[in-house]
Amino acid sequence: MIYIKNINKKRLISGLLILPFFGILFVLFIFPMTVGITNFGNIAGVIFCAAVILIWAFYPLIKRVKTLFIMFIILMVIFAVGLFYVGFLTVNIIIAANDEPEIIPGKERTVIVLGCQIRGDNPSLMLARRLAAARDYLLADESAVCVVTGGIGQGQTRSEACVMRDWLVQNGISEERIFLEERSTSTFENIAFANDIIREHSLPLDIVVVSDGFHLWRGRIIAGRYFDEINSIAAPTQPYVLPTYLVREWLAITRELFLPRN
Numbered sequence: 428m429i430y431i432k433n434i435n436k437k438r439l440i441s442g443l444l445i446l447p448f449f450g451i452l453f454v455l456f457i458f459p460m461t462v463g464i465t466n467f468g469n470i471a472g473v474i475f476c477a478a479v480i481l482i483w484a485f486y487p488l489i490k491r492v493k494t495l496f497i498m499f500i501i502l503m504v505i506f507a508v509g510l511f512y513v514g515f516l517t518v519n520i521i522i523a524a525n526d527e528p529e530i531i532p533g534k535e536r537t538v539i540v541l542g543c544q545i546r547g548d549n550p551s552l553m554l555a556r557r558l559a560a561a562r563d564y565l566l567a568d569e570s571a572v573c574v575v576t577g578g579i580g581q582g583q584t585r586s587e588a589c590v591m592r593d594w595l596v597q598n599g600i601s602e603e604r605i606f607l608e609e610r611s612t613s614t615f616e617n618i619a620f621a622n623d624i625i626r627e628h629s630l631p632l633d634i635v636v637v638s639d640g641f642h643l644w645r646g647r648i649i650a651g652r653y654f655d656e657i658n659s660i661a662a663p664t665q666p667y668v669l670p671t672y673l674v675r676e677w678l679a680i681t682r683e684l685f686l687p688r689n
Contacts, residue, residue, distance in 0.1 A: 438486075438487075441483065442483065445479065445480070445483050446480065446483065449476045449479045449480055450476075450480070452472065452476050452670065453472075453473060453476035453477065453480070455472075455667065455670045455671075456468075456469040456472035456473045456476065456670055456671055456674075457469070457473060458667055459667065459668050459671045464668060464671060466672075466675050467674075467675050467678050467679075468670075468671040468672055468673070468674035468675030468676075468678070469670075469671040469674070469675075471674050471675075471678065472670060472671060472674045482499070482502075486499075513677050516644075516676070516677050516681075517677075519644050520640070520641055520643070520644045520673070520676060520680075521640075522644070523640075523643040523644035523646075523647050523659050524640030524641070524643050524644075524659070524661040525640075525661070526643075526658055526659050527658065527659070527660050527661075528564075528635055528658035528660070530567055530568045533570075534570075534633065535570045535571065535572075535631040535633065536568065536570075536571045536572075536631050536633045536634065536635050536658075537571065537572050537573070537574060537625055537630045537631045537632070537633070537634055537635070538561055538564060538565060538571055538572070538573040538574070538634075538635045538637055538660075539573075539574050539576065539617070539618065539634060539635070539637065539646075539650070540557055540558065540561045540573065540574070540575045540576060540591060540637045540638070541557065541576060541614060541617050541618075541636065541637065541638040541642065541646055542554075542575075542576045542577025542578075542587040542588065542591070542611060542617050543557060543577070543587065543638075544580065544587075545577075545580070545583060545585070547583075548585060548590060548593075549590065549594075550590055550591065550594055552665070553639065553662075553664070553665070554587070554590075554591070555594070556639070556662040556663055556664075557637055557638055557639065557662040558591055558595060558598070559598075559662065560637050560660050560661070560662040561573060561595065561637045561660070562595055562598050562599065562600055564635065564637070564660055565595070565600050565604065566599060566600070571604070571631075571635070572604045572605070572606065572630055572631070573595065573600070573604055573605050573606065574605075574607075574608055574621045574624055574625065574630070575587075575588045575591035575592050575595070575605060575606075575607060575608065576588055576591075576608040576611050576618075576620065576621050577591065577608070577609070577611055577617065578609055578610050578611050578612050578616075579609070580612075586607070586609040588607040588608055588609045589607060589609065592605050592607055606624050606628060606630070607624075608620045608621045608623075608624050614642070614645060614646060614649065614679075615649055615683075615688055617646075618636075618646065618649045618650050618653065619649070619653070622653040622654070632654055632655070632656065633654075633656040633658075634650055634654045634656060634657045634658070635657075635658045635659065635660060636650055636657065636658070636659045636660070637659070637660045637662065638659075638661070638662065639661065639662050639663075639664045639672070640661035640662070640663075640664060641664060641669065641672045641673050641676050642672070642676065643659040643661055644676075644680065645676060645679055645680050645683055646659065647659055648680065648683050648684070649683060652687070
């Protein structure tokens with residue numbers, strides 16, 4: 428009887444730790460879907476949180492069935508290794524998000540603004556924040572030029588780059604300082620095609636990548652294949668979408684690290 432009470436007490440404590448945390452996380456992954464943001468990040472997050480909750484719920488059964496318990500132990504080892512790995516990724520994401528360049532007189536730079544969704548003829552909220560961060564830097568560093576990136580998305584009539592150029596011009600940046608890359612459909616293509624424009628127009632090879640903080644390390648990994656000097660500027664991100672995009676970045680960075688494209 429004492430043994431059963433101890434087990435129930437342990438289950439209660441573990442439930443009070445696990446269920447609220449992963450329940451809230453589950454909701455945070457679900458919520459972006461209600462506003463049209465669905466990607467590998469929140470899908471993977473929803474599946475993982477649901478799996479953790481189900482494992483907790485059925486743990487007494489799992490423990491009694493030897494095969495299931497062995498599978499559980501293997502999963503825990505994988506989870507522990509994965510935790511260290513995503514910790515490593517997250518530390519580097521944070522470092523990249525806080526590596527803003529110092530403006531040095533006489534040092535010319537090219538700002539690459541990574542593309543994002545547009546709403547008709549206007550940037551999305553996320554893209555507008557990236558553009559505001561780029562504008563602030565371009566106003567402070569008058570020698571810098573800018574490459575805005577992004578092609579025409581499904582259902583759109585204008586490219587992301589064209590909308591970005593218009594926003595920057597309307598907010599005080601001379602059109603002569605802005606170059607358009609209008610073919611790309613991914614982060615990799617944003618930077619690869621921007622590199623073509625930079626080489627074609629003999630623009631400065633000291634690069635400043637502008638995007639959301641969670642996105643910058645991946646951008647720098649890709650940019651490092653084309654350029655030697657790279658800094659980054661982070662735009663602020665809406666807190667409620669951070670879990671979704673952070674998980675997506677873990678997956679996408681893993682792709683870039685282990686299956687690099689040329």
